[in-house]
Amino acid sequence: MPGRGTITLEDVDLETDEELWTGDPGSDHTGWYCVRTDRFPCPAAGCTFVAEFMTAAHLILVWEERDDPNLLRHAQRAKEVGRNPRVVAYVASYGPSASYYQWEAAGRPVHGVKRG
Numbered sequence: 852m853p854g855r856g857t858i859t860l861e862d863v864d865l866e867t868d869e870e871l872w873t874g875d876p877g878s879d880h881t882g883w884y885c886v887r888t889d890r891f892p893c894p895a896a897g898c899t900f901v902a903e904f905m906t907a908a909h910l911i912l913v914w915e916e917r918d919d920p921n922l923l924r925h926a927q928r929a930k931e932v933g934r935n936p937r938v939v940a941y942v943a944s945y946g947p948s949a950s951y952y953q954w955e956a957a958g959r960p961v962h963g964v965k966r967g
Contacts, residue, residue, distance in 0.1 A: 879943065880913040880941050880943075880948040880950070881941060881942055881943055882940060882941070883913040883914060883915050883940070883941045883948070883950075884913065884914050884915075884916065884917045884919070884922060884938055884939065884940060884941060885904050885905065885911050885912060885913050885914070885938075885939060885940075885941045885945070885948070886904060886905040886912070886922065886925055886926045886929060886936045886937070886938055886939075887903060887904050887936070887937045887938075887939045888902070888903060888904060888905065888929050888934035888935060888936050888937075889903075889933075889934050889935045890902070890903050891934060893909070895961070903945075904945060904946075905925050905926075905929060905936075907949060907954045907959065907960065907961060908949075908960055908961055909947075910946075910947050910948055910949040910954075911941065911945055911946055911947065911948045911949070912925070912948070912949060912950075912951045912954060913941045913948045913949065913950060913951065914950075914951050917938055919951075921951055922938065922951070923938075926938055
């Protein structure tokens with residue numbers, strides 16, 4: 852009977868190819884909306900990042916409209932797992948951001964792996 856396998860990667864660093872989906876590095880998402888949550892650790896093995904917002908590759912996901920159906924769906928998922936979500940207006944001091952729809956169009960990257 853087949854069992855679960857494991858993958859071992861040697862000499863790898865976690866990284867993202869975020870420039871492909873964050874748009875213009877100088878883009879300002881101030882006034883867009885994001886989902887703030889209780890703190891939770893990144894699920895990637897060996898990663899020490901702790902998030903306070905719904906993120907992708909450690910970038911805060913933002914939506915232009917407060918009532919965007921995808922924003923509300925993600926907030927509901929965070930509620931279902933006990934993360935106490937709140938929809939808030941994004942400000943740059945929260946950290947780097949990425950448009951949800953650019954992230955989705957890029958294939959929804961979470962972490963990339965690069966040989967060290």
